[in-house]
Amino acid sequence: xxxxxxxxxxxxxxxxxxxxxxxxxxxxxxxxxxxxxxxxxxxxxxxxxxxxxxxxxxxxxxxxxxxxxxxxxxxxxxxxxxxxxxxxxxxxxxxxxxxxxxxxxxxxxxxxxxxxxxxxxxxxxxxxxxxxxxxxxxxx
Amino acid sequence: xxxxxxxxxxxxxxxxxxxxxxxxxxxxxxxxxxxxxxxxxxxxxxxxxxxxxxxxxxxxxxx
Numbered sequence: 001x002x003x004x005x006x007x008x009x010x011x012x013x014x015x016x017x018x019x020x021x022x023x024x025x026x027x028x029x030x031x032x033x034x035x036x037x038x039x040x041x042x043x044x045x046x047x048x049x050x051x052x053x054x055x056x057x058x059x060x061x062x063x064x065x066x067x068x069x070x071x072x073x074x075x076x077x078x079x080x081x082x083x084x085x086x087x088x089x090x091x092x093x094x095x096x097x098x099x100x101x102x103x104x105x106x107x108x109x110x111x112x113x114x115x116x117x118x119x120x121x122x123x124x125x126x127x128x129x130x131x132x133x134x135x136x137x138x139x140x
Numbered sequence: 141x142x143x144x145x146x147x148x149x150x151x152x153x154x155x156x157x158x159x160x161x162x163x164x165x166x167x168x169x170x171x172x173x174x175x176x177x178x179x180x181x182x183x184x185x186x187x188x189x190x191x192x193x194x195x196x197x198x199x200x201x202x203x
Contacts (some may be wrong), residue, residue: 012163014162077164077165077166077169078165078169078180078181078184079165079166079168079169079178080166080168080169080171083177109197136168138177139169139172139177139178140168140171140172140177
């Protein structure tokens with residue numbers, strides 16, 4: 001009994017630890033993204049060597065976030081892993097299909113503005129969030 | 141797939157959360173398995189069998 005409890009405490013603690021670690025990496029990635037994006041405008045002069053350094057740091061932190069996300073997924077139980085897998089599959093598919101269609105609209109000048117990758121990121125993120133929500137409800 | 145998890149859990153007076161702790165899954169996963177909305181993997185089914193001390197086919201039955 002105590003072994004079972006200590007094992008489950010270990011499982012729960014591991015999940016909590018990896019979730020918090022993912023949150024830290026995500027916050028760090030968003031912060032370094034903001035610095036790399038707005039740094040040349042408001043912190044240092046445009047054309048400074050700090051710009052590629054900031055982008056490089058953001059890239060490294062981004063790889064850290066990917067690793068933390070992978071570790072977080074591994075710590076989930078099998079049902080939540082399935083929910084995540086389905087959500088990521090849908091988000092990837094929507095991102096690919098909508099992204100290519102959006103690019104074609106830009107190339108063929110159907111839309112007047114240039115295609116912005118940030119719109120695609122928003123579409124993928126919202127699709128992922130909605131898919132996780134629907135998946136969670138499906139197994140409720 | 142049908143299963144007797146809910147009955148076996150009730151016999152031991154365990155909550156879903158307590159069973160989840162013992163199986164090292166979330167309470168939501170135990171709930172989904174009990175309702176037949178999610179079929180557990182073979183390792184998880186064996187873990188449940190070990191926990192309840194009975195053969196796996198006495199807990200899980202193919203519909």
